[in-house]
Amino acid sequence: MGKKMELSALNKKTLFADKIWIISDGCFTDYDLSWVCEGKISGQVREYKISEITRYMLNPNPVHIEKKLIGCEIHYHQPLLKKINNSIRNLLPGKMHGILKAKAIPPESLVSISKSKHPPLKDSDLEAHVDSIYTLLQPYDALFKRLSKLDTGKIYDVLGTCEDFVNCRSYLNLNGTIEDKIKYIVNNISKSVRVTIKKAHISEGLFEMRGFNFTSYDPKKTYSLLKLKEDGETKYCVLNSDKRVEFWVEDPKLIYYMHLLEHSIKTNPNLEDSFNICIRGEAKPLKIFFNKQIEINYSMTHLPEMFKKVFETRAMGLNERDVVMNSLNSLQRIISFNYIPESGTGAKKMVTNISVMHDVRALKPIKLYLPQLYSEINKKAPVSEAGRFYLLDSIKG
DSSP: OOOBOOOOHHHHHHHTOSSOOOBOOOEEEOOOOTTTOSSOEEEEEEEEEEOHHHHHHHOOSOEEEEEEEEEEEEEEOOOHHHHHHHHHHTTSOGGGGGGGOOOOOOOEEEEOGGGGOOOOOSOHHHHHHHHHHHHHTGGGOHHHHHHHTOOGGGEEEEEEEEEOTTOOEEEEOOOSOHHHHHHHHHHHTTSEEEEEESOSEEETTEEEOTTSOGGGOOTTOOEEEEEEEETTEEEEEEEOTTSSEEEEOSOTHHHHHHHHHHHHHHHOHHHHHHHHHHHTTSEEEEEEEEEOSOOOOOBTTBOOHHHHHHHHHSOOOHHHHHHHHHHHTSSEEEEEEEEEEOOSSSOOOOEEEEEEEEEGGGGGGGTTTOHHHHHHHHHTOOOBTTBOEEEEEEEEO
């Protein structure tokens, strides 16, 4: 394995800072990766340092999060006649399908009365007392009464129903026999249970952050991310402490997101603070979402602060204003991070911090009208592998 090249001063500053960080600038290295890849590696290998948070977001392995178990969904065996009918119907013309239509038994959804539980109380002793009352009322809960009367021989499956801080529901797959699954529901209703999701990157640009322990985050802990070209295809892999491949990054686009997030945190103090309060244990993180669609629609009555000042001090014609508006509303990249502050009193409310990152290329049309502003913004947009972006706006609410 070859000797790595010296890290740049900028990388050193990033790696040994006490602040939150995502990814460093890359530097070329002469790692021998013939033992890693079966195909032909062409060109130089580029190495980046990534933080614990980045490693979590890129990892394709399952993630465990906590959700509240509020009920269950009972799935019944379907009548034999329906199964036979379905087989026969498939052999008949579409117009005749209605002749052998059998009625299916729909799933039965059960939710505990504790789902409508009171919001958190200021007095912890009173909170515990009210909780004990709910426990005493469980035998009268319709969910428990129904579960005790179920005919397990007619049941095909039992799924747990979970709910998170923002009332989003999801299913929990349970192990064991039908009796085991019902017993699990009875013993864990209204409690936090561990839910497994496939990976942190749950859909296009959307990352589940509850699986990462922010309070244990160490900014000095780093991992190596390698960029290489195998058989003409660009690939990324993360190395473990033994310099062996821990995992391959499934989608190169994820690296683009990491560079964009790094720049956003460095330029948006509000976003940086949102991460820091999670690290201090003062809030619970929820999700990070990267959206390339235009979501923030700017107009003369709704302008980013830097452009508002320009319009207040400089007279502009209608055509000039239209050019500026079109520039502001193009090539936006929206990064949103939401979390639940641990206020300790009252109902928990989600807070969302939005960074509107703007591609410098969108400002070329206004260079003629606002040369000084263009020059100032151009200086704030360093070159990165995500492109040249600057913080256009920061929104919190």
